[in-house]
Each structure stands twice: as structure tokens, then as C-alpha cells.
Amino acid sequence: MPIPNDIPVAQRVSDPQKDGQSAQHKTGSTNPVMRSLRAVPWWGYGLAVIAFLTPLITTRLLFVFSELSHNKSVAVSQTAQPQTSQPQASPSPLPDLTASKPQPTVTTPPEPIADSQPSNGASVMFGHFAYEEAPANTLRPISRAGDGYEIKLRDAAAKSYLSMVEAARAEGIDLVAISGFRSKEDQRQLFYDISRERNQTPAQRAQVSAPPGYSEHHTGYAVDVGDGTNPSTNLSPSFDKTVAFQWLEKNAARFSFELSFPPNNSQGVMYEPWHWRFVGDDQSLATFYKRRNSTTSGNPSSFTAPSAR
Structure with a gap:
């Protein structure tokens, strides 16, 4: 007698009437899909789930990595952009911006010694420093020569000189003004005309008279006293x-008042006990002392001993 396993499959499946309800109870279901699902082991379902989810997870990871890479590229680009564009966006250097703008005019008051540089550019000649003429409206008379010529000094020097004359007279001393302000034209005649009459070279004439433009008498502060x-x-x-x-x-x-050219003076000018100059205000002091070191050769012995007249 055959055992159940020896019965052909076709017979066992196709002969439900013999077995009746018991066959149906043994198989549990006549649905082949259900029977197939029940035949799959438990780990098979796990593999199926993993196989299903793997593409989704992989796609999502790729998307996330792509987004991170994109964001990083944008951040790097934004960080580098100011450095590359800054030279083009930065304003022009200050000199270029202000070159076309009118510069404010700064008025600097003239320095008192500014008149010590003559038009020929030389500041010393035969030991004499250069001076410009005092303005006519700054001069006032201190005495009158025998021929009626008025001897003048600058106002401050004139006042001080007249006070000095009065003080000396009170002590029985008679101070006489021999020469005061002289223009360049006066000095030119004194220097050139007499040098031709006496057949003197400029250096020889300079021993008794300064060249025009180089006399302290031009300043209106110097006076020859007798x-x-x-x-x-x-x-x-x-x-x-x-x-x-x-x-x-x-x-x-x-x-x-002070002696302009005492013995062995630094200018190398001949000793002149009669020649005195006023140094009683800022203008006069600067005229004779400011920048004096820059215009002195520093070697008085190299000068031909001239006169400061």
C-alpha cells in the first residue's frame, strides 16, 4: 500500500473529492500564491526588503552628497569673489581722485629775511650779505645833511636813534648821523661811478663800499655815526x-643798536667803528640774523676785507 509521499503530485492536487475536507485542512489553502509565500524562509523576506530599499537609500545618499558638494563650492566661490573683484571695485588711489581738484591756497606770511636774496641769486659778495630796500613808507627822517638831503631810517630805528641822540646830548656827547637809508641806485652810483673815477677793481672798491644790493643801508636799519x-x-x-x-x-x-662789524667779525668785513645797526624788533633781528649761517661761507679769511658802507 502506497504511502502519501508516493502518491503523484498531480493526483494529490487534482483529487480533492477523495480527501474531502481533510485535504483542504492539511494544505491550509488552495491559493498557490499563499503557498509560495509560506514556502519562503524568514530571512528571504529580509533580503527582499534590503534589495528594495538599497536603490532608494543609495539614491538619497548620492543626492545628499551632491548637495553638500554644491554648497561647499558656492561657499568657496563667495569667499574668493571679493578678493578677485576687489581691485576692480576699489576706488582709485587718493592722488588720482584729488589730482583734478583745485587745492586750497595757503597764504604764508613772508619771512622777515626774505628780502636778503637779490635778483641775481647770490647771497654773499665780497663778504657782504644781500639785502633789499626798505619800503619808502616805512622810513622817517632823523637828520638833514648840509646839502639838504634827508637822512632816514625805518620808523622803529629812527625813534630809537633820536632817543639815543638825546641821551648822549644830555651827557655832552654830540652824535651826528652821516648816512642812513640808501637805495640800490644810490649804492650803484657810489660803487661804480667812484670806482671808475679812481680806477678801482670791484674787489678794491668793495673795501670801502658794498656793491649795490649788498649794503646794510638798504634795510633802513643801519646808520653811520660821527x-x-x-x-x-x-x-x-x-x-x-x-x-x-x-x-x-x-x-x-x-x-x-649794535656795532655791525667789530674787529675780527665772522664775515671778514673790515672793522668799521662808525657803522651801527638797529636790532630792536622782530623784523630787524631777523633781517640780520636769520639764516645767517646758511649764507656765510664759514671761512672769513677767504673774503677780501671790504667795507659795509
Whole structure:
């Protein structure tokens, strides 16, 4: 007698009436799909799920990585963009922006010594410094020469000189003004005309008279002083033997006058005891002392000993 496993499959499937309800109970279902699903082991379902989800997960990961890469590229581009575009967007350098703009005019007051540079550019000639003429409206008379010529000084110097004369007269000293302000034209005649008459070279003439443009008398601060009781010593080194000179030596500084060319002076100019200059205000002090070092050669012995007249 055959056992159930020996019965042909076709017979077992196609003969439900023999088995009746018991066959149906043994198989549990006549649906082949259900029977197939029941025949799959549990781990098969896991593999199926993994196989189904793998493409989805892979696609999502690729999308995420792509987004991250894109965002990183955008951030790098934004960071680098200002560096590459800055030279084009930056404003032009300041000189280019202001070159076409009118610059404000700054008015600088003229320096008191500015008139010490003559038109020919030289600042020293035969030991004499260069000076410009004092303006006519700054001059006032201090005395009158025998021929009626008015001897003038700048206002401040004139006031101080007249006070000095009065103080000397009170002590029995007669100070006489021999020469004060001289224009360049006056100095030109004094220098060239007399040098031709006496057959003198410029260097020889400069020993007794400064070239035009180089006399302290142009400034209106210098005055040649004589002794009224001893006129023979006028404009002579022997003037230092007179009572007038001795009084000036002791008292001139009280009136802001000083000897321009004492013995062995740094300019190398001949000793002139009669030649005094006013240094009693800012203008006069700057005229004679400002930038003096820059215009002095520093070697007085190299000068031909001239006169500052």
C-alpha cells in the first residue's frame, strides 16, 4: 500500500473529492500564491526588503552628497569673489581722485629775511650779505645833511636813534648821523661811478663800499655815526678814539643798536667803528640774523676785507 509521499503530485492536487475536507485542512489553502509565500524562509523576506530599499537609500545618499558638494563650492566661490573683484571695485588711489581738484591756497606770511636774496641769486659778495630796500613808507627822517638831503631810517630805528641822540646830548656827547637809508641806485652810483673815477677793481672798491644790493643801508636799519666835535674821524677807524664812540660802546645797546662789524667779525668785513645797526624788533633781528649761517661761507679769511658802507 502506497504511502502519501508516493502518491503523484498531480493526483494529490487534482483529487480533492477523495480527501474531502481533510485535504483542504492539511494544505491550509488552495491559493498557490499563499503557498509560495509560506514556502519562503524568514530571512528571504529580509533580503527582499534590503534589495528594495538599497536603490532608494543609495539614491538619497548620492543626492545628499551632491548637495553638500554644491554648497561647499558656492561657499568657496563667495569667499574668493571679493578678493578677485576687489581691485576692480576699489576706488582709485587718493592722488588720482584729488589730482583734478583745485587745492586750497595757503597764504604764508613772508619771512622777515626774505628780502636778503637779490635778483641775481647770490647771497654773499665780497663778504657782504644781500639785502633789499626798505619800503619808502616805512622810513622817517632823523637828520638833514648840509646839502639838504634827508637822512632816514625805518620808523622803529629812527625813534630809537633820536632817543639815543638825546641821551648822549644830555651827557655832552654830540652824535651826528652821516648816512642812513640808501637805495640800490644810490649804492650803484657810489660803487661804480667812484670806482671808475679812481680806477678801482670791484674787489678794491668793495673795501670801502658794498656793491649795490649788498649794503646794510638798504634795510633802513643801519646808520653811520660821527662825532660832531671831531668830524675828521668820520668814516675812519680812528673814530673809535673819540668820546662819541666810547659813549656808544657803553650805551648803544640800551637803545637796541649794535656795532655791525667789530674787529675780527665772522664775515671778514673790515672793522668799521662808525657803522651801527638797529636790532630792536622782530623784523630787524631777523633781517640780520636769520639764516645767517646758511649764507656765510664759514671761512672769513677767504673774503677780501671790504667795507659795509
